[in-house]
Amino acid sequence: MKGLLVQVRSYDRSVRLLMVNQFTINLGFYMLMPYLAAHLSGTLGLAGWLVGLVLGVRNFSQQGMFLVGGTLADRLGYKPLIVAGCVLRTVGFATLGLVDSLPALLAASAATGLAGALFNPAVRAYLAAGAGERRLEAFALFNVFYQAGILLGPLVGMVLTGLDFRVTCLVASGIFAVLSLVQIRALPARGDDGRAGGDGAGTVRSQWRRVLANRPFLLFSGAMIGSYVLTFQVYLALPLEVKRLGGEGRFGTAAVAALFAVSGLSTIAGQTRVTAWCKARLAPGRALAWGLLTMGLAFVPILAAGALPVPDAGVGRWVLAALPPALAALLLAVGTMITYPFEMDTLVRLCGDRLVATHYGLYNTICGIGITLGNLLTGAALDASRAAGLPALPWIALWALGLVCSAALYGLHRTGRLGPAAAVPQRAPA
Numbered sequence: 001m002k003g004l005l006v007q008v009r010s011y012d013r014s015v016r017l018l019m020v021n022q023f024t025i026n027l028g029f030y031m032l033m034p035y036l037a038a039h040l041s042g043t044l045g046l047a048g049w050l051v052g053l054v055l056g057v058r059n060f061s062q063q064g065m066f067l068v069g070g071t072l073a074d075r076l077g078y079k080p081l082i083v084a085g086c087v088l089r090t091v092g093f094a095t096l097g098l099v100d101s102l103p104a105l106l107a108a109s110a111a112t113g114l115a116g117a118l119f120n121p122a123v124r125a126y127l128a129a130g131a132g133e134r135r136l137e138a139f140a141l142f143n144v145f146y147q148a149g150i151l152l153g154p155l156v157g158m159v160l161t162g163l164d165f166r167v168t169c170l171v172a173s174g175i176f177a178v179l180s181l182v183q184i185r186a187l188p189a190r191g192d193d194g195r196a197g198g199d200g201a202g203t204v205r206s207q208w209r210r211v212l213a214n215r216p217f218l219l220f221s222g223a224m225i226g227s228y229v230l231t232f233q234v235y236l237a238l239p240l241e242v243k244r245l246g247g248e249g250r251f252g253t254a255a256v257a258a259l260f261a262v263s264g265l266s267t268i269a270g271q272t273r274v275t276a277w278c279k280a281r282l283a284p285g286r287a288l289a290w291g292l293l294t295m296g297l298a299f300v301p302i303l304a305a306g307a308l309p310v311p312d313a314g315v316g317r318w319v320l321a322a323l324p325p326a327l328a329a330l331l332l333a334v335g336t337m338i339t340y341p342f343e344m345d346t347l348v349r350l351c352g353d354r355l356v357a358t359h360y361g362l363y364n365t366i367c368g369i370g371i372t373l374g375n376l377l378t379g380a381a382l383d384a385s386r387a388a389g390l391p392a393l394p395w396i397a398l399w400a401l402g403l404v405c406s407a408a409l410y411g412l413h414r415t416g417r418l419g420p421a422a423a424v425p426q427r428a429p430a
Contacts, residue, residue, distance in 0.1 A: 003272075004141070004144065004272060007137070007141060007272060008141055011130075011131065011134070011138060011141075012130065013186070013188070014126070014130045014187060014188050015127060015130045015131055015138055017182075017183070017186060017187055018123055018126060018127050018130070018142070018187075019127075019141055019142055019145045020145065021082075021123070021179060021182075021183065021187075022123065022142060022145050022146050022149065023145040023146070023148055023149040024149065024175060024179050025086075025119070025149065025176075025179070026146055026148075026149025026150050026153055027149040027152055027153045027156065027175065028089075028093070028153070028172040028175040028176055028179075029089075029149075029153065029172070030149065030150050030152075030153025030154050030157065031153040031154065031156045031157030031160065031168060031171070031172055032093060032096070032157055032168050032169060032172045034154050034157060035157055035158075035161045035165060035168065036054075036055070036096065037051050037055060038165075039161075039165040040054055040105070043165060044100050044105075046102075050102065053106070054102075054105050054106060054109045055109070057106050057109045057110050057113065058109040058110065058112055058113040059113060059368075059372075060113065061109075061110040061111075061113030061114045061117070062112075062113035062114065062116040062117045062368075063113075063117075063364070063365055063368030063369065063372075064117075064365065065113070065114055065117035065118075066117045066120065066121060066360075066361040066362070066364040066365045066368070067208070067358070067361040067362045067365050068117065068361070069081060069085075069114075069117040069118040069119070069120065069121050069122065069357075069361055070121035070122070070125070070357040070358040070359070070360050070361020070362065070364075071204055071207060071208070071357070071358050071361060072118070073118075073121055073122035073125060073357035073358075073361075074125070074207070074355050074356070074357045074358045075204070075207075077189060078122040078123075078125055078126040078129075078357065079122075079126070079183070079187050079188075079189045081118045081119060081121075081122040081357075082118075082119045082122045082123055082126070082183055082187065083180055083183050083184055083187075084115075084118050084119075085114075085115040085116065085117075085118035085119030085120075085122070086115070086119060086176050086179050086180040086183065087176075087177075087180045088111050088112075088114060088115040088118065089111070089112055089115035089116070089173075089176045090173050090174075090176040090177045090180060091108075091111060091173075092108045092109070092110075092111035092112035092115060093108075093112060093169050093170075093172045093173040093176060094169060094170060094173035095107070095108035095111070096108045096109070096112070096169050097165065097166040097167075097168070097169025097170055097173070098166065098169070117361075120360075120364065121357040121358075121360040121361040121364065122357055124344060124356075124357075124360050125356040125357035125360055127139065127142060128344070128345075128348045128356055129356070135344070135345055135348065136275065136279060136341050136342065136345045137272070137275065137276075137279075137341070139340065139341040139344040139345060140271050140272050140274075140275035140337075140340075140341040141271075141272065142344075143267060143271050143336075143337070143340050143341065144267065144268050144271045144272065147263075147264045147267040147268055147271075148264070148268055150260075150264055151260070151261070151264035151265065151268070154260075157172075207355060207358060208358070210355065211351075211355060211358050211359055211362055212362075214350065214351065214359070216350050216412070216417040216418065217347070217350045217351060217359060217363075219408075219412060219417060220346065220347075220350060220409075220412060220417070220418065221362070221363050221366045221367065222366070222408075223405050223408040223409050223412060224288075224343060224363075224367065224405070224409075225366065225367055225370030225371075225374070225405070226292060226295075226370075226374075226401045226402060226404065226405030227291070227292055227295060227335070227336070227339055227343070227405065228367045228370060228371050228374075229370060229371055229374030229375070229378070229398075229401065230292075230295040230296065230298070230332065230335070230398060230401060230402055231295065231332055231335075231336055232371055232374070232375060233299075233328075233332070233378065233398065234259055234260065234263055234329050234332060236375055236378060236379065237378055237382060237394065237398070238259055238325045238328055238329060239256045239259065239325075240382060241302060241321075241324075241325050242255045242256050242259070242321055242322065242325050243256070244321075245317060245320055245321035246317070246318060246321035246322065251318060251321075251322075252321070255318075255321060255322040255325070255326075258322065258326055259325060259326060259329045260329075262326050262329045262330050262333065263329045263330070263332065263333045264333075266330055266333045266334070266337075267333050267336070267337055270334075270337060271337050274334070274337040274338060275337070275341050278290075278338055278342070283413065284342045284345065284346055284413075284418060285346075285409060285410065285412060285413020285414075285418045286410070286413060287338055287339070287342045288338075288339055288342050288343065288346065288409045288413070288418075289406045289407075289409045289410035289413065290338055290406070291335045291336070291337075291338035291339030291342070291406075292335065292339065292402050292405045292406035292409055293335075293402060293403065293406040294331055294334055294335035294338060294402075295331070295332055295335035295336070295339075295402045296398070296399045296400070296401065296402015296403050296405075296406065297331060297399065297402065298327075298328045298329075298330075298331035298332045298335065298402075299328055299395040299396075299398045299399045299402075300395075300399060301323075301324040301327040301328055301331075302324045302325065302328055302395050303392055303395045303396065303399070304324070305320055305323075305324040306391055306392050306395070308320065335402075346418055347359055347360060347363060349418070349419065349420045350418070350420075352420060378394060378397075378398070381393060381394040381397060382394050
C-alpha cells in the first residue's frame with residue numbers, strides 16, 4: 001500500500017484527483033445500484049417488467065450516449081463534461097430516492113445513465129493527456145481505485161439500506177454533489193481540451209466520420225468485445241453456477257460475495273505489479289493477447305469440476321460450488337489486470353492522440369452492445385445446455401471466445417495495426 005501511494009504521488013494534482021474521483025464515483029454508484037431493484041419491486045411494489053424497464057433505461061441511456069458524451073468532451077473540454085456528469089448524477093440519485101411515480105423513476109434512471117456517458121469518456125481522455133508518457137502506469141493505478149470503489153460501495157450501501165433505501169440515495173447524491181464542487185474548484189481545465197476544433201475536425205458529422213474511418217480502431221474495438229463479455233460473467237454465469245450447486249441459502253450468498261471479493265482484492269493487490277511485469281517483457285499487442293487468453297482459460301476450472309461427481313450435500317458439495325468459480329473469478333481478474341492498462345493506452349495510440357474522448361465514447365458503445373448481446377447468448381446457452389444435459393457447453397463457448405479474441409488481437413499486433421495512427425495530411429497554404 002505504501003508503494004501504491006508513492007506511485008500516486010508521483011503524478012501531478014489533476015491525475016491524482018481523477019483517480020480519487022473515480023473511486024468516489026464508483027463508491028456512490030455501487031452503494032445504490034445493487035439495491036435499486038429490491039427497492040423498486042419491494043418498497044414501491046412495481047411489477048417485474050417495470051423494474052427491468054427502469055434498469056434498462058439507465059443502461060441504454062449510458063451505452064447509447066457514450067459517443068455523444070465523448071464528442072462533446074472533445075469539442076467543449078474534458079472538465080465541463082466531468083462536472084456536468086457529476087451534477088446530473090447528483091440530481092438523478094436524489095430523485096430515485098424521493099419519487100414513486102413511474103415517469104419520474106424513468107427520468108431519474110435515464111439521468112443517471114446519461115451522467116455516466118458524459119463523464120466516463122472525458123475522465124479517461126483527461127487521464128491519458130495528463131499522464132503523458134506514463135499513461136500506461138496511470139491507467140493501472142486508475143484501475144486500482146476503480147476496483148476499490150466497486151468493492152467498498154456495496155458494503156456501505158448494505159449498511160445504509162438497512163436503515164432506509166432513501167438514505168442510501170441521498171447519501172450517494174450527496175457524494176456526487178461534493179464531488180461536483182471539488183472538481184469545479186480543484187480540477188484544472190487542460191490547455192488541450194476541446195482540440196476537435198483546433199485540428200480541423202470541423203462539424204460533429206466530420207468528427208464522427210473521421211473516427212469511423214479509423215479502421216484499425218474499429219478492428220481493435222471488435223476484438224476487445226470478448227474481454228468485456230468474459231469479464232461480465234463474474235456477475236452472470238459464475239453466480240448462477242454457485243447458486244446451482246450451493247443453493248439459495250446463506251452459503252450460496254456468501255460464496256457469490258466471495259467472487260466479488262476475490263476479483264476486487266486481487267486487482268487492488270496486484271494490478272501495478274502485473275502491469276510493470278508485462279511492460280518489461282511484452283509488447284502491448286502481445287500483452288493484450290495474453291490477457292484475453294487468460295480470461296478464456298478462467299473457465300477451464302469449471303469445465304474440469306464438471307467432470308467430477310457432485311456430492312448430494314456436505315463439505316464436498318460446498319467446495320465444488322465455491323472453489324472453481326472463485327478460481328475462475330481470480331483468473332478473470334488477472335486477465336483484466338494484464339489487459340486494461342494496455343487497452344486504454346492502445347486506444348490513445350490508435351487515434352493518434354486526437355479526438356481521444358470521441359474514440360473512447362464510440363469504443364464504450366461498441367463494447368456495451370457486445371456485452372448486451374453476449375449476455376443474452378450466455379443466458380440462453382446456460383438454459384439450453386442444462387435442458388439438453390450438456391452443462392459443459394457454455395463454459396466451452398466462453399473459453400473459445402477468449403481464444404478467438406486473443407488470436408484476433410495477436411493478428412492485429414503482428415500486422416502492425418495496433419501502432420500509432422498515421423498522421424492526417426495537411427493542405428499546404430495557398
